[in-house]
Amino acid sequence: MKGFASLAAAFAVLTAFSAQTFAADLPQPADPAPSYPVSPDTIAGFDWTGPYAGAQLGWGWGNFTTRSTPTGKFDNNASGVLGGFYGGYNFMFTPNIVAGLEGTFDFTNLNDSSTVGGVNVKTGSDWNSTLRGRLGYAFDTFLLYGTGGLALADLDVNANGAKDSKTAFGWTLGAGVETALSKNVTMRLDYAYENFGKESFNLGGTTYKTDLDNNVVRAGVAYKF
Template sequence: MKRHAAAGLTLAAAVAVAAPALAADLPQPVEPIPYADPVPAERFDWSGFYFGGHLGWNWTDSETRNAVTGKFNTNDSGIAGGVHAGYNFMMTPNLLLGAEADFSLSDINKRKTVAGVNYRTSSDWNGTVRARAGWAFDRFLVFGTGGLAIADLDVAANGVKDSATRVGWTAGAGIEGAVTQNVTARLEYQYQDYGSETFALGGQSYKTDLSNNQVRFGLSYQF
């Protein structure tokens, strides 16, 4: 009996010693690797001052009324280019409000002969001061704009010349995208209405209305 008890104790001790080794040989559970959230891309900040240049195409419509000639149009189109500057303020992460001014040079010069009267209209420059409001989709912006417009208007009839600086209004819209963290590119349209001006040329009164349509591409550097 004692021999059986000793044998049992010996077997139990052997199992106790071998158990850790056997457990070490068994496949061990793999610790899960903590999931790392991707670092979000830096959101583009539209706020602040910016300065840039633009180049595009200008369509001018000049409508003139005179007692001898009646009503006629002298329309012309050509390249227009210049500079712009402004400031943006983000009211919310998406809503942008801002102000912008621009100055453009153009080469608008049109002649027309009506009822024996040789009439010429030309405009060499125009500028605007506008408010901007837009909605930003991170690196893209859709905006509308409107404000004051100013331009020169030169006229001539049968060798007599006169000129005026006209102040009117402008409205337009565009899209803009961030090329880098400081450079943006835009495509925009503006309509500019300068109202009418009456010119006395050679004893005749000529009332001329001036308006522009502009489509232009621009690049801006944001500080």
Template sequence: MKRLAAAGLTIAAAVAASAPALAADLPQPAEPYTYNEPVPAERFDWSGFYFGGHLGWNWSDFQTNNAVTGRFNTRDNGVTGGVHAGYNYMLTPEFLLGAEADFSLSDIEKSRTVAGVNYKTSSDWNGTLRARAGWAFDRFLVFGTGGMAIADIDAAANGVSKDSVRVGWTAGAGIEGAVTQNITARVEYQYQNYGSDKFAIGGQTYKTDLDNNQVRFGMSYKF
């Protein structure tokens, strides 16, 4: 009897020890599948104040009319550079409105002798105050711009000179890209028209118009 009891206990212990291994070999229920929707990348925010500098090339065309010389042109081109500052506001995730002001120095000077008169025209600086509107493709921006322009004009006939500050208008367009979260780079074109001004020099009246065409590369820091 005792031998039977001992044998029964031995068999029961063996079965208990092998139960976990047998359970591990049995098919396990599959874990439920959970779908994690990807988080969309954050769009670049063009809103805010910015400040920067620009460098480019300026083409100037002075058109002059006088009773003695008739109508003639003095044209020059050269390097222009300066600073700009502005503010952007995103009306929608894509559409931007803003305002910008800039000031540039240039070295435009040209002389021409017509009908015995040596006439020289020059302009040392110009500035603009403009609205901007653009369409953002995340980190890239295509924009148009237009507003007021101001420049100095100097005219001289046979060594006698007069100067003036003219207010006109400007329009242009460009593209801009975000290099980092705070640094942007741009390429833009501006046409500037300053209308006509009259210079009374040496008893003669010279009517001079000024047009500028500028292509500029710039970089800005966005706050």
């Protein structure tokens, strides 16, 4: 009987040891990956909402169409560098639709002269400004937009030493692309067509009528507040 009890005890010890050894050979579950808190900035798209201000530089080319009794109708074509400032406010209506209002002011160098019918006529514009609405579609940090609104420019006409100047009101339409370089800095490239209509100038008792249509391409960098 004692032999049987000893045999049973030995069998129990052997079974327990074998079970432990088998369990050790089985694949063990991997340690869970460490978790880290996720910043909202990591998962959220770029927010275009807010005010901004920047500087721009570009190229403009325009056509002055002038009419008078001594000269008849003729054109002066001018082109040159322009540069200035812009600023405005954007609002995101959805994660993709962005609308805003923007103002621009550029110094320009659009001047040309022609001698017609023995009269030397110089036409020029030294600055222009716009107040435009913007509507765009955002792909996170990339924005495609259209723009349009009011345009203003100075127009100067000089004929044989007599000079007159006017501030012309017109309209503008354009489009552009803009990208966010960081949370606060954006860069853009845009094109705009500007039409300033017809203005009358009195030069030494002679009436000259001049209208300007202008094209501009500008690159700009802005700070988003």
